[in-house]
Amino acid sequence: MTIDALSEICGPARTPVAWVRPGHVGYVGPDLGVDPHSPSVAMLSVGLDAPLVVHSAQGPIRTGSSFAPARTTQRVVATRGWILALFVDPAGAPATAIADEMTTAAGPFGLTHRRERELVELCNGPLVDPDHIYARAIAGPAPVADPRIERVAAIIRSDPAHTFRAEHIAANLGLSTTHFLRLFTAQCGTTFRGYQRWNRMIHTVRGAVSGHDLTRSALDAGFATPSHFSETFRDMIGLPATKVFRAGIHFDLGTSPAS
Template sequence: MTVGALSEICGPAKSPVVWMRTGHTGYIGPELGVDPHSPSVAVLSIGLDGPFVLETAAHGDIRTGSSFAPARAVHRVVAPEAWILLLFVDTAGAPATGIAEEMTATVGPYGLGHRRERELIELCRADAVDPDRIFAQAIAGHAPAADPRIERVAAAIRQDPNRTFRAETIAANLGLSTTHFLRLFTQQSGTTFRGYQRWTRLMHALRDVATGRDLTCSATDAGFATPSHFSETFHHMFGMSASGVLRSGIRFDLGTSPAP
């Protein structure tokens, strides 16, 4: 496994890539035949070779060119032998709301038909893909201002993912009740306090693995109690095993520095 520089990220017909940035993690590559899954953060999916099928439990199969699934919404994208963009959005700047507002239709909790779908496809097909430009196009500058208190908490979690943060302690430090803090965190970030900690640990472990570290050690250092805990969490988030991802030939672009 190698870490690809930004200039090496290539669109369809070349090699698939995962990038990791503060605020967003993306994948451009073939649809990998995943199981239904439920990420702890929101995800924008776009078919780069044409429409795909969004499978949902409560709303059936939906054919669309792009979809937005909020955090914890169970789904999977089905596009056999076709390339897709998956853009997972973090709490930084509350971007999930900005993307949701760019969808032109809804079915239940899912948004359909991104207004800039064509432009995003073109960006993904470029010879040198710019992850930050894709992210900016996806939110179109419409992300609302985030509560600075929640941004500080999220940043602390990212900086120390293996630490167990207690909602009661943080709430007391902010002068809030625990219930109010947990509600505010979910409203601002689009995911739960515990769910965000799981996501951050997973991203920390994946980043370490991408640099060549042992998977078991990376998972332990990120705060997972056991390798099986990490494996279960990874499958729940992405619908496939971590080893399956690592065997798929995906390259990793980690940017210039780890996410704060």
């Protein structure tokens, strides 16, 4: 279905929106036709006009909403209309806070969010409020975080271009490298290296959306080459970055640096 056809269903005033906030990155808009992808962070998907079909190693799953842990390969398809795709920074708010809100499961996927109807109403309203959507997606209190890992994650977010070495950080924390890496993954739900890639990608997107050259933004974020950024973006999002930037999406960067 084309965006023009969707506008007949959803109304001509409806504009696709994507946002970048500390702790979450989201998209509300038509299905852009993603390929199978595996984000470094957790992802909540909600069908806003009709159920979704989640294609995974377990086969197709039809559901109103789906939660995929970090590094889970999937392809989410809207059967009709628009979707919410919410990528959750596991260090800013542990993904288990959303996982606990899912009422059923299929393999690694959580299905049917407790506030699915409310999330649909928030996304279909006249004004998309990213922070309100995020707050309702999590709702309950997040699990207690390890302050050591939180500090490390904050340092990575503050300097995404820097290549952090696990052995150096582990030594500073008085831990073995193996124990630190295991602790980071258990706390964040994603790997130490994957978390660095995610933050480099977000830094690049912020730069490009702000009007800077995409190649320069990718290099400034720490990618070795523009093609490395392109491959990372497609692996995590399921689309070429250029397709997303040309899809008529309104980008909301907020006022704070992204995670």
